[in-house]
Amino acid sequence: MEITRNVILLFLSNIFLSQVPVESNLIQNKLENILNNNVTTRFTRIVGGSNAAVAQFPHAAALFLFLKTGESFCGGSIIHDQYILTAAHCLDDILRIEVQAGTLNIFQGVPRYRETVQPSHTRQHHQYDSDTLRNDIGLIYLMRPIPFSPAIRPIALPSRVTATSTFQGMLTTVIGWGRFEDAKQSLSDTLQFVRLPIVQDRQCTTVYNQFYNFFDTRTNICASGSHARSTCNGDSGGSMTIDTNGRPTLIGIVSFGSSTCEGGLPVAMTRVTAYLDWIAANSLVRC
Structure with a gap:
């Protein structure tokens, strides 16, 4: 039919x-x-989350994006004092980026730990495809090192022994300043976090591969969304972490999902373990 x-x-x-x-x-x-x-849409994504505390997620970076078409916002993760890891689609058509680290409330005055840094340049994965969302990972190179503090620290990357892990069934933490409900058109003032379980890939392929193969099981992770908890507009590029021996480890980057934040559909993350070689080849980070 x-x-x-x-x-x-x-x-x-x-x-x-x-x-x-x-x-x-x-x-x-x-x-x-x-x-x-066959071009994919550019929308926005934490629903049902909780306010983060100062220094609770010291790797979080707020990215204020100035585009040819206006202004936008994404999240990122500090992986080194000179590198921010984010989603490649956050770096499309940008004219300028302002990176804020140590930020909890993005609309308040300058807090004690905030650092604002300008990038020297950016790099999207060489096989990133904005039409299919494949290889949705990018790096921001900073003009100067970010001084570390209790509220600013790099996040650990996964070890290579986990490269083939599916992480299915594990409970993750996803953070962002995105919209916290469909009715809200603006970002959340305060950094939010939500706990999301990793589910079987077929939950994402069933939803997102009906008309086009958006979800790639080799390079994406599928996280369960619910009517009460999910990511939402503005969370792109933010981190998905798991606890590894008491230390948070970055395993995913918010990539795409449902534009209906409270619709209960799963969320697709970029699988960081698939890109350890690329990160090592394009930065000073050892992984």
Whole structure:
């Protein structure tokens, strides 16, 4: 049976690259592009989360993005005093980035630990495809090292012995300043965190591969969303971590999911273990 244009449009309107949109008509334009050119949509994504405490997630970086089409926002993870790891789609069409580290509330005055740093340049994965969301990982190179403090510290990367691990059934922590409910159009003032379990890949492939193979089991991790807890608009590039012997370890980067934050659909993360060689080759980080 032929699938109508409206049915496809309705389905794809629920798929997003969790980056904050700058203009509402951009969403419709992107959806039209999907139908005409197989281009994926740029939307935005923590629902049901809790406020983080000062220095609870010292690796968190707030990325203020200045684009050709306006302003946007993403998250990132400090992995070295000169490198921020984020989603590649956060680095599309950027003119300038402002990186804030040690930030808890992004709209308050300068707190005790905040550091604002300008990047020297950025790098998207050489095989990143904005049409399919494959290899959705990128690096931000900073002009100067970020001084570490109790509220600013790098996150550990996974060891190579976990490269083939599925992490299924593990409970993760995902953070971000994204929208905390569908009705809210603005970002959360305060950094949020939510606990999400990793589920079987088929839960994501069932949802996101109906019309196109967005979810790649080799390079993505599937996290369970619920009607009460999930990621939402503005959380793109943020971290998914697990506890490894009492130390948080970065295993995922928020990539894409449902534009209906409270819809209960699963969330796709970039699988960090798949990119340890790329990170090592493009930075001073040993992994």
